[in-house]
Amino acid sequence: NAGVTQTPKFQVLKTGQSMTLQCAQDMNHNSMYWYRQDPGMGLRLIYYSASEGTTDKGEVPNGYNVSRLNKREFSLRLESAAPSQTSVYFCASNPIGGQGIYDYTFGSGTRLTVV
Amino acid sequence: GNSVTQMEGPVTLSEEAFLTINCTYTATGYPSLFWYVQYPGEGLQLLLKATKADDKGSNKGFEATYRKETTSFHLEKGSVQVSDSAVYFCAQASNTGKLIFGQGTTLQVKP
Numbered sequence: 280n281a282g283v284t285q286t287p288k289f290q291v292l293k294t295g296q297s298m299t300l301q302c303a304q305d306m307n308h309n310s311m312y313w314y315r316q317d318p319g320m321g322l323r324l325i326y327y328s329a330s331e332g333t334t335d336k337g338e339v340p341n342g343y344n345v346s347r348l349n350k351r352e353f354s355l356r357l358e359s360a361a362p363s364q365t366s367v368y369f370c371a372s373n374p375i376g377g378q379g380i381y382d383y384t385f386g387s388g389t390r391l392t393v394v
Numbered sequence: 395g396n397s398v399t400q401m402e403g404p405v406t407l408s409e410e411a412f413l414t415i416n417c418t419y420t421a422t423g424y425p426s427l428f429w430y431v432q433y434p435g436e437g438l439q440l441l442l443k444a445t446k447a448d449d450k451g452s453n454k455g456f457e458a459t460y461r462k463e464t465t466s467f468h469l470e471k472g473s474v475q476v477s478d479s480a481v482y483f484c485a486q487a488s489n490t491g492k493l494i495f496g497q498g499t500t501l502q503v504k505p
Contacts, residue, residue, distance in 0.1 A: 310491060321483060321495035369437055373491060385437035
């Protein structure tokens with residue numbers, strides 16, 4: 280099925296470890312996003328990429344880096360994980376231009392625990 | 395800055411009850427408004443949307459009307475089912491396409 284694929288689905292890290300969350304979409308969408316979901320806070324934008332080759336900070340970028348590897352893939356890296364980064368991470372994509380700018384597709388999420 | 399505020403949950407209803415989940419927003423200009431639903435263990439799915447004032451979005455028996463005068467986009471359903479149990483998110487988007495979410499409201503429907 281077409282959509283947004285995230286890996287891994289679950290991960291436990293020790294404080295200070297690094298890891299990369301992977302995201303790929305097969306809908307030829309231009310824009311891709313990383314959100315984190317925390318209880319009582321909804322989803323907050325970490326980073327986004329409006330098009331291949333560009334990335335920009337969102338609301339909560341500290342402690343994260345991203346790479347838009349190509350049009351399909353957008354990865355999120357934690358260089359030195361902290362307990363405050365325990366969260367559920369969602370990748371999303373949407374086409375750009377016209378009404379399609381609002382047609383977000385979300386991945387199923389990565390549940391990350393930092394101990 | 396732009397923001398979205400939802401009524402706090404959890405909301406617990408009996409099957410066939412009437413549902414209202416309140417949502418208000420602050421924004422410069424007139425954003426597009428959305429309701430997303432998240433079923434347990436899944437990602438977010440678009441439930442309905444409205445892109446201009448007085449528009450009514452509807453899907454699966456759910457409705458919401460874009461009220462510019464009260465800056466609101468309340469979600470309603472006349473008769474909920476157990477299968478509607480989920481977390482509901484209100485969101486707004488500017489013309490750059492970035493979504494701003496409310497904090498989410500958990501709905502539990504009991505048989």
